Amino acid sequence: MSLWQRNFIWLGALIALFALPFYFFVMDREQIWTSRVWFTDPDQRSRTITFAKRAFVYMMGAFCAVSFLGLITLTINYLGHRR
16 A cells, blocks of 8 residues: 555545544534624624533543553553563
């Protein structure tokens, strides 16, 4: 497999496993920032804060999932080389 093919596979995995769930689960369909002073409008401020909270929870969940899978992979790899 060439380097280009491998890079496209990783790009597809990134889009499928990170970008699409982020778009559908974190971003709100009405999340449009049209004003520079979003913090003065209570409606825009609440939508922005909600978006920031969702993004933070999503990133922490992704971090925990990747850490857990990494530990499982390291454990399996360690037990396999131990024999």
